[in-house]
Amino acid sequence: MKLFEIEYISLIAGFILLIVGLWGIISQRNIIKMIISFSILDTSVHLLLVAVGYIRNRTAPIIDSSVNKLNAANEITDPLPQALVLTAIVIGVGITALLLTYALKLFRQNSSLEINQYKSLKW
């Protein structure tokens, strides 16, 4: 059965979280809510990448006594998406902090967090 495997369930969860995050970004009007939706989107993409790298019945790419050193290529999952996601998470927190700083500056300017109040760039 295709559905009841770990990686397929993670893929479904990641896809639904991605759609929910996108929906939040385009439908919410509060800036902080939009940033929260962005962080949900971020988490979902990380989850999708790790789930794509998973291979069933294999173990983590760390070679110690429970992994045969000579047969490592047949016992470990893909280490490449994990290294990618590791970098992406740290950059994600930087982006979130930067977005929050801009939100704070906008709030100082207009003392409102509603996106409808900012008309200066509308044309």
Next chain:
Amino acid sequence: MANTLFTIAMLIVGLSFLLVTVRFLLGPSVVDRVVALDVLTISSIGLIVLLAHFLDRVIYVDVSIVYAILSFIGVIVIAKYLERSL
């Protein structure tokens, strides 16, 4: 025998996830939800240690150590925010 016991333990952890989620959704104030976050963290620590047994890798316990030592810092920040002294 041991595996059966650990399976039952895992089911109990899953039940605690469900109950705490219900508390989070119902909880009238923010404080209830902060406590729910804390309890979820502690249940996750238990779940990760059980997983380290089931998946047969000792190194996963490292993750639960990090959880255990960091879980309360976020709660402290929220508590300071709620008592207006951040």
Next chain:
Amino acid sequence: MIHVIIIILLSVVMIVMAFVAIHHKNLQVAVIASGIISLFASVIYIFLAAPDVAITEASIGSVITVSIFFYVLNKIRHEDIKK
């Protein structure tokens, strides 16, 4: 089999938390819900055999991001009181 049950449970809770984070009126509850999403994502990373990613997500997603959000919310609350 038990793994599948637990991971379905975690996914359902994550999706419920995502809806709470987007549609709840109180911003503090929304931030806490996004912290719970990060927490459960890192448990799922353990299932998917990625302990490095799990440690990163646990320490950054559910501690540092939540702290920065609450610092900003605190600043906004102060300015609101002043007005």
Next chain:
Amino acid sequence: MKILRSSALLIVVGFMAWMMFNLYVTYDSRTELNDVAAYYAEEGLSEVGAANLVTSIVVTYRGLDTLGEVTILFLTAAIIGLLLKTEKGTRTTPVRESSEFLMTGARILIPVITMIGVYIFINGHLSPGGGFQGGAILASTFILLLMSISNKKIGHRLLDYTEAISGLSFILIGVLGIILAAGFLDNKIFSLGTFGTLLSAGTIPIIYSLVGLKVGAELSNIILEFNQIQGDEDH
């Protein structure tokens, strides 16, 4: 107008959902590693000598990416500092003192958490963890420090020096790799040592410790910026 807007939203999200559904239906779970990953798994142990293959990819095979990533984080911290500089955070009303529980707990726990962070980035080539995780844990220690001494001022200087020195040493070790070994950020400046011990895998422990210090200093800097603007200002 409102109906128009929500129907447009529904169309966009529905298109996205349809795309995701197609991706899911056509996805087949993998059964073996692709060529690049198989190369890393087979040759990585003898070439790099780190037990944690993720570490050997992050530090050696894709070391340049890590350098760029650290630079991006530095730029983020610098921009946040620049933007928040005009916000004055002088508190007029005094804050409540931290409670005795928090002070005592922080005094006991700060050394322990720092030790765990240092353990995680020094053992990055043997166990799960590494520079980014250890740096994040050091930054969490910094949050605890800020929480427990909320009234005193903390200067940027120590963080700035730590960041500058570790970043410079990172690049210096990379350049030494060109001179003494095969290329930029190559780890075979020292001998690889015996597999699985602390002093193995060439320069990987040193580089990952430097990355950990740098990431920790940068994240702490961001948190310090946000902490310094707190309070109700008068202007």
